[in-house]
Amino acid sequence: MSDSLVIIPTYNEKENVERMIRKVFSLDFPFHLLIVDDGSPDGTANIVKSLQQNFSDKLFLEERTGKLGLGTAYIHGFEWALARNYEYVFEMDCDFSHNPDDLIRLREACVNGADMAIGSRNVVGGKIENWPKGRVWMSYYASLYVRMVLWLPVYDTTAGFKCYKRSVLERIDFDNIKFVGYAFQIEMKYTAYKLGFKIVEVPITFIDRTEGVSKMSKGIFKEAFWGVLQMRFKKIK
Numbered sequence: 655m656s657d658s659l660v661i662i663p664t665y666n667e668k669e670n671v672e673r674m675i676r677k678v679f680s681l682d683f684p685f686h687l688l689i690v691d692d693g694s695p696d697g698t699a700n701i702v703k704s705l706q707q708n709f710s711d712k713l714f715l716e717e718r719t720g721k722l723g724l725g726t727a728y729i730h731g732f733e734w735a736l737a738r739n740y741e742y743v744f745e746m747d748c749d750f751s752h753n754p755d756d757l758i759r760l761r762e763a764c765v766n767g768a769d770m771a772i773g774s775r776n777v778v779g780g781k782i783e784n785w786p787k788g789r790v791w792m793s794y795y796a797s798l799y800v801r802m803v804l805w806l807p808v809y810d811t812t813a814g815f816k817c818y819k820r821s822v823l824e825r826i827d828f829d830n831i832k833f834v835g836y837a838f839q840i841e842m843k844y845t846a847y848k849l850g851f852k853i854v855e856v857p858i859t860f861i862d863r864t865e866g867v868s869k870m871s872k873g874i875f876k877e878a879f880w881g882v883l884q885m886r887f888k889k890i891k
Contacts, residue, residue, distance in 0.1 A: 659688055664748050668694070682758065685712075693719050723838075725834035745816045752858070760817035771816065772810060777855045780859070803885075804885060819851075826842070837881030
């Protein structure tokens with residue numbers, strides 16, 4: 655039994671999912687992997703099922719009906735992980751914008767004292783590849799906006815590559831987490847910070863996807879902008 659579970663939400667990731675699964679299981683540490691698939695019409699879940707025959711003790715699949723949102727997919731995974739006593743729980747994208755090799759570094763940060771470790775593009779040593787300059791600056795100013803409004807001491811506030819200690823997820827009231835896109839990532843960090851948990855940023859190289867289609871939309875940015883203002887006055891306990 656591994657003490658570490660990687661949660662990867664998927665929607666139409668047939669180009670990436672098998673390669674990602676095999677890469678995670680090739681790492682030196684024995685991670686378990688949970689795919690939360692939102693009814694991908696491209697057959698993503700079927701690919702996972704075919705691989706479960708080879709990785710039956712460490713590859714798990716939760717299928718949901720319809721595209722229900724990133725945040726609810728992760729919360730579904732968090733609850734699944736807590737019910738099975740994992741000590742370290744990870745968020746990661748399926749499109750290789752997050753390098754699976756960095757899972758080990760995020761875990762080490764939590765083993766060595768962090769309650770939440772963030773794979774950060776915006777600290778010394780972190781960088782972004784294959785993004786146009788306009789998008790890089792948009793990401794930078796988005797994080798600056800979040801820090802100014804919430805007084806959140808995190809440089810990559812929208813990062814989606816993270817490791818949580820179990821104790822963090824046990825304290826967070828998932829019913830009080832309201833957002834589903836970028837704002838979900840901000841809300842989880844802000845909630846952990848307000849609850850007094852130690853957050854550490856680990857520098858990573860973020861690489862834009864080369865296969866599949868981005869799930870980014872104007873609605874996600876709009877939710878993040880207004881969501882941050884709502885969080886500023888939210889009571890967290």
